[in-house]
Amino acid sequence: xxxxxxxxxxxxxxxxxxxxxxxxxxxxxxxxxxxxxxxxxxxxxxxxxxxxxxxxxxxxxxxxxxxxxxxxxxxxxxxxxxxxxxxxxxxxxxxxxxxxxxxxxxxxxxxxxxxxxxxxxxxx
Numbered sequence: 001x002x003x004x005x006x007x008x009x010x011x012x013x014x015x016x017x018x019x020x021x022x023x024x025x026x027x028x029x030x031x032x033x034x035x036x037x038x039x040x041x042x043x044x045x046x047x048x049x050x051x052x053x054x055x056x057x058x059x060x061x062x063x064x065x066x067x068x069x070x071x072x073x074x075x076x077x078x079x080x081x082x083x084x085x086x087x088x089x090x091x092x093x094x095x096x097x098x099x100x101x102x103x104x105x106x107x108x109x110x111x112x113x114x115x116x117x118x119x120x121x122x123x124x
Contacts, residue, residue: 006071008049008050008051008052008053009051009052009053009071010053010054010055011052011053011054011055011109011111011113012054012055012056012057013054013055013056013057013111014056014057014058014059015110015111016040016041016042016054016056018110018111019042019054019109019110019111020042020044020054021110022109022110023044023052023054023109024044025084025088026081026084026085026088026090026107026109027044027073027115027117028046029044029045029046029051029052030044030045031043031044031045032044032045032050034050034053039055039056040055040056041053041054041055041056042054046073051073069114070106070113070114070115070116071113071114071115072104072115072116072117072118073115073116073117073118074117074118075117075118075119076119076120076123077119077123078103078105078119078120078123078124079123081105081117081119082105085105085107090107091107092105092106092107092117093105093106093107094106096121097118100121101120101121101122102118102119102120102121103118103119103120103121103123103124104116104117104118104119105117105119
């Protein structure tokens, strides 16, 4: 067996509409088809691939203790992304990855999840 790529991340939230808005606004993902599960949620797509699965829960998610520290996306368009953050009053911590040609922009979604977006260093 050989793992090829991460298929998707599944995030539980009690702020479903806000989370959909955040991922659409900041990351440019688009809401799309989702199976008719017995619980509410949303799938957010990059192209034809559902990258982020959101699941609505009733409880406050601060009480949920996942073991994951962050998830990340590879992207292009660093200047446009930074402009979008600034235009919406948001910020991100920019980090150059030592020894790699990667610039990370570390942000938090509206539920406080750590997400980083990796851009080629030559875009900065």
